[in-house]
Amino acid sequence: MSSDSTSSPTRFATEIYASRLAHAAEYAGQAGLDALLVTPGPDLQYLVGSRASSFERLICLVIPADGSSPTVIVPRIELAALQDSAVGDLGLVITDWVDGVSPYALVAAVLPSGAKTAVDDAMPALHFVPLAEKLGRTPILATAVLRQLRMSKDSAEIEALRRAGHAIDRVHARMGDFLRVGRTEAAVAHDIGAAIVEEGHTEAAFIIVGSGPHGADPHHEVSERIIEAGDVVVIDIGGPVAPGYNSDSTRTYVLGEPSAEVAKQYAVLERAQQAAVDAVRPGVRAETIDAAARDVLSAEGLGDVFLHRTGHGIGLSVHEEPYIVAGNDIELVEGMAFSIEPGIYFRGQWGARIEDIVIVTADGCESVNLRPHGLAVLPTT
Numbered sequence: 342m343s344s345d346s347t348s349s350p351t352r353f354a355t356e357i358y359a360s361r362l363a364h365a366a367e368y369a370g371q372a373g374l375d376a377l378l379v380t381p382g383p384d385l386q387y388l389v390g391s392r393a394s395s396f397e398r399l400i401c402l403v404i405p406a407d408g409s410s411p412t413v414i415v416p417r418i419e420l421a422a423l424q425d426s427a428v429g430d431l432g433l434v435i436t437d438w439v440d441g442v443s444p445y446a447l448v449a450a451v452l453p454s455g456a457k458t459a460v461d462d463a464m465p466a467l468h469f470v471p472l473a474e475k476l477g478r479t480p481i482l483a484t485a486v487l488r489q490l491r492m493s494k495d496s497a498e499i500e501a502l503r504r505a506g507h508a509i510d511r512v513h514a515r516m517g518d519f520l521r522v523g524r525t526e527a528a529v530a531h532d533i534g535a536a537i538v539e540e541g542h543t544e545a546a547f548i549i550v551g552s553g554p555h556g557a558d559p560h561h562e563v564s565e566r567i568i569e570a571g572d573v574v575v576i577d578i579g580g581p582v583a584p585g586y587n588s589d590s591t592r593t594y595v596l597g598e599p600s601a602e603v604a605k606q607y608a609v610l611e612r613a614q615q616a617a618v619d620a621v622r623p624g625v626r627a628e629t630i631d632a633a634a635r636d637v638l639s640a641e642g643l644g645d646v647f648l649h650r651t652g653h654g655i656g657l658s659v660h661e662e663p664y665i666v667a668g669n670d671i672e673l674v675e676g677m678a679f680s681i682e683p684g685i686y687f688r689g690q691w692g693a694r695i696e697d698i699v700i701v702t703a704d705g706c707e708s709v710n711l712r713p714h715g716l717a718v719l720p721t722t
C-alpha cells in the first residue's frame with residue numbers, strides 16, 4: 342500500500358541546518374581552512390536542505406571558518422528555488438548575480454585574499470577551474486571535513502533512513518506479484534520501479550534483477566532474459582525518500598524449491614551476514630565487520646566467491662563513507678549508517694546476496710530492513 346506522503350517532510354527543521362553549518366565552520370577551522378565552498382549536490386542538501394541542481398551557472402555556499410554568516414552566491418533566476426530550502430529561514434547573506442557578471446569574482450570578494458579553501462567533491466570542473474583561478478590558490482577537497490558531519494546521523498536522519506528502509510521492505514513484500522516464471526527481467530524491473538514509487542520513494546534509483554546465471558554478476562542490472570522455474574534471483578533495489586535519504590536492500594528469491602546445493606550455500610551466506618551484523622558496535626573498526634562476514638564464508642570454502650566489500654555508508658548518497666572494507670581502520674561510532682551485504686557468486690550458474698542497512702547504536706546496531714533473510718521461495722505457476 343502507498344505510504345502517507347505527509348509523513349516525509351521535504352526538509353528538516355531550520356535549527357538542524359543552523360547546527361550543521363556551525364559544525365562545518367568549526368571543523369573547517371580545525372582543519373586550518375578559511376572557508377568551505379559548497380555547490381549543489383549531497384553536501385549542499387545536507388547543509389541547507391537545498392536540492393538545487395548544478396548547471397553552468399554557479400550556485401555556491403561559502404561557509405567562513407571564523408563563524409561569521411555564510412554567503413550564498415546564486416544566479417537571480419535560481420533565487421526562488423533556493424528560497425524553498427532552509428536558506429530563506431537561516432538568515433544567510435544572499436548575493437544574486439545576473440548573466441554577464443563573473444560569479445567567481447563574487448566568491449573571491451567574500452574571502453580574504455589568498456584564502457585557504459576546500460570544495461565539496463561534487464563541484465563540477467566547469468566551476469572548479471575558473472574558481473581556483475580567481476581565488477589565486479587551489480582549493481583542496483572538503484571531503485574529510487564534511488564526512489565527520491555526514492557519517493554520524495542525527496535522530497532526524499535516522500528516522501528518515503527508517504522510513505526509507507520500511508518503504509523498500511514493502512516493495513520486497515510484494516515481490517511475488519512481480520517475479521514470475523515466463524516474464525523477462527526487464528518486465529519484472531518495470532513493475533518493481535512503479536512499486537518503489539508507490540511505496541513512498543521519490544524515484545527508483547537502481548533496480549537489479551539478476552536471474553539464474555545473471556545473479557552471479559554483482560553489477561548486472563536487467564536484461565531480456567526470461568525467468569525460468571528453478572532460477573535463483575537476486576533483487577537489489579532502492580531510492581530516495583523525502584527529504585532525500587536512500588533505501589538499499591537486497592533479497593534473493595528462488596522460483597520453486599531450491600536444490601540441496603543452493604540451500605546449503607545460501608545457509609552459509611545467511612550466517613555470514615548475521616556474523617557481520619553481530620559484530621557491529623561503537624569502537625569496532627569497519628574492516629572488522631568486513632572480516633566477520635568473510636571469515637564465515639572462507640571457513641566453508643566460499644571466500645573466493647565473495648567478490649566485493651561487505652558494505653558502504655548510506656544517507657543522502659547511496660554510497661558514502663564509511664566503507665566496510667578490508668584496510669579501513671575507521672572506528673564505528675553511534676549513528677553511523679551502512680549496508681551489510683555479503684554475496685556469493687558462482688560464475689555462469691547463480692548468485693545470492695543479503696543486504697540490510699544498519700545504524701550503529703550504543704551497544705550494537707539497529708537494522709532498518711526487517712524482511713526475513715531466508716531464500717524466499719516463490720511459486721512456479
Ligand code: ZN
Nearest residue numbers: 577589590696
Ligand atoms: Zn544494494
Ligand code: ZN
Nearest residue numbers: 589680682696
Ligand atoms: Zn548497497
Ligand code: ZN
Nearest residue numbers: 589653659660
Ligand atoms: Zn552498491
